[in-house]
Amino acid sequence: MSAMSAREQGFALCEVCGRLGKVAESERCLRCGARLHYRRPSSLERSWALLIAAYALYLPANLLPVMETQSLFGVQSDTIMSGVAFLWHSGSWVLALIVFSASIVVPLLKLLSLTVLLISVQRRRPGPRLPRARLYRLLELIGRWSMLDVYVVAILVALVQAQSLATMAPGPGVLAFAAVVVLSMLATMAFDPRLIWDRVQNEEIRRESN
Amino acid sequence: MTACHECDLLLRELTLPITAGAVSCPRCGAVLYRVSHDALERTLALTCAALVLLLVGNLFPIVGLNIQGHHVETTVLGAARQLWRDDMPLVALVLLATTVLMPLIELCALAWLLLPLRSGRRPPGFVIIFRALQLAHPWAMVEVFILGVLVSLVKLSHLADVLPGPAIWCFGALMLVLTVLSSLLDHRALWQAWEAAQE
Ligand SMILES: [Zn+2]
Numbered sequence: 159m160s161a162m163s164a165r166e167q168g169f170a171l172c173e174v175c176g177r178l179g180k181v182a183e184s185e186r187c188l189r190c191g192a193r194l195h196y197r198r199p200s201s202l203e204r205s206w207a208l209l210i211a212a213y214a215l216y217l218p219a220n221l222l223p224v225m226e227t228q229s230l231f232g233v234q235s236d237t238i239m240s241g242v243a244f245l246w247h248s249g250s251w252v253l254a255l256i257v258f259s260a261s262i263v264v265p266l267l268k269l270l271s272l273t274v275l276l277i278s279v280q281r282r283r284p285g286p287r288l289p290r291a292r293l294y295r296l297l298e299l300i301g302r303w304s305m306l307d308v309y310v311v312a313i314l315v316a317l318v319q320a321q322s323l324a325t326m327a328p329g330p331g332v333l334a335f336a337a338v339v340v341l342s343m344l345a346t347m348a349f350d351p352r353l354i355w356d357r358v359q360n361e362e363i364r365r366e367s368n
Numbered sequence: 369m370t371a372c373h374e375c376d377l378l379l380r381e382l383t384l385p386i387t388a389g390a391v392s393c394p395r396c397g398a399v400l401y402r403v404s405h406d407a408l409e410r411t412l413a414l415t416c417a418a419l420v421l422l423l424v425g426n427l428f429p430i431v432g433l434n435i436q437g438h439h440v441e442t443t444v445l446g447a448a449r450q451l452w453r454d455d456m457p458l459v460a461l462v463l464l465a466t467t468v469l470m471p472l473i474e475l476c477a478l479a480w481l482l483l484p485l486r487s488g489r490r491p492p493g494f495v496i497i498f499r500a501l502q503l504a505h506p507w508a509m510v511e512v513f514i515l516g517v518l519v520s521l522v523k524l525s526h527l528a529d530v531l532p533g534p535a536i537w538c539f540g541a542l543m544l545v546l547t548v549l550s551s552l553l554d555h556r557a558l559w560q561a562w563e564a565a566q567e
Pocket residue numbers: 172173174175176177187188189190191192
């Protein structure tokens with residue numbers, strides 16, 4: 159006996175209120191009036207488009223300076239990586255590791271994992287589904303933490319502005335960085351995790367009919 | 369009958385496994401809904417507390433600096449204004465949206481929905497307000513902001529005397545309240561209350 163998906167039975171879960179509705183009876187949810195979809199419309203296309211945009215901005219986000227400090231000793235440009243190095247050398251190892259994970263490891267891991275998920279769904283790769291479902295859930299959870307560096311720059315810039323010792327100004331990197339975080343969050347939201355499981359049922363049905 | 373929102377498995381509600389107050393999908397493990405008593409009541413109390421903390425947190429400075437006898441301090445709005453002046457309007461908007469606007473929308477929407485529901489009345493515009501709540505939720509990043517404040521405190525401590533402002537405590541408390549709130553809040557319970565309430 160295989161597990162039945164709602165779609166195979168003609169049911170769709172309302173994305174707004176969570177009511178299960180029969181699509182043959184009404185195209186709209188009977189409780190809240192939202193349009194019913196078996197799967198998020200053009201989920202893969204939207205997810206790919208946002209993901210590719212995020213990839214395109216990943217390098218500028220890491221290479222361009224996020225902050226420019228002007229002091230008596232000259233101008234100093236800080237990238238995300240040099241910010242981590244600064245924390246490391248000043249003895250705040252825990253914080254250096256946190257910033258390194260949130261700003262460099264998490265965004266890259268997120269982009270790569272979403273790519274793997276998209277390809278595995280599109281190519282209909284066989285294999286266990288549960289790890290992929292867990293990976294998706296992890297992506298939803300950790301993506302937001304990359305916003306960390308944007309906040310750090312915002313606070314530093316606001317504080318070290320109105321005095322003579324030094325001035326700090328945000329660099330173009332921070333814009334690219336915020337864009338990477340927002341775009342990769344949107345890409346994860348556009349992806350429909352139900353696609354991960356769809357093929358399983360088709361496989362089981364084929365096996366049963368053989 | 370219901371279905372899992374993450375794997376589309378068709379489920380009979382009565383036979384679902386309950387783990388620690390949450391009902392989860394037997395196939396993929398996604399949390400389907402939570403079971404708790406007077407959750408709406410407690411959610412409302414936490415929402416009001418969070419609203420106060422958010423407002424106070426935005427009025428007071430987050431961090432202050434002492435450099436050569438000069439005292440500089442900044443609020444969230446001040447930081448956004450500075451970014452705007454430094455030709456970073458988009459980054460300023462992201463900062464404002466994730467730390468002020470989205471949490472505010474989320475909390476106001478919750479209060480709007482919960483207050484009438486508590487006395488068995490249907491709030492006007494339920495569907496639209498619920499949708500706003502749903503859309504705002506992933507973009508409220510108070511907990512990340514707190515970590516950002518801590519990192520900048522450490523970075524600045526090499527430059528000058530750093531004074532944590534009162535708002536940092538507000539945001540810290542807000543973070544805790546929001547964490548409890550999102551572990552209590554159950555969308556299914558909201559819709560059930562709405563169905564049970566009178567027009
Ligand atoms: Zn609905």
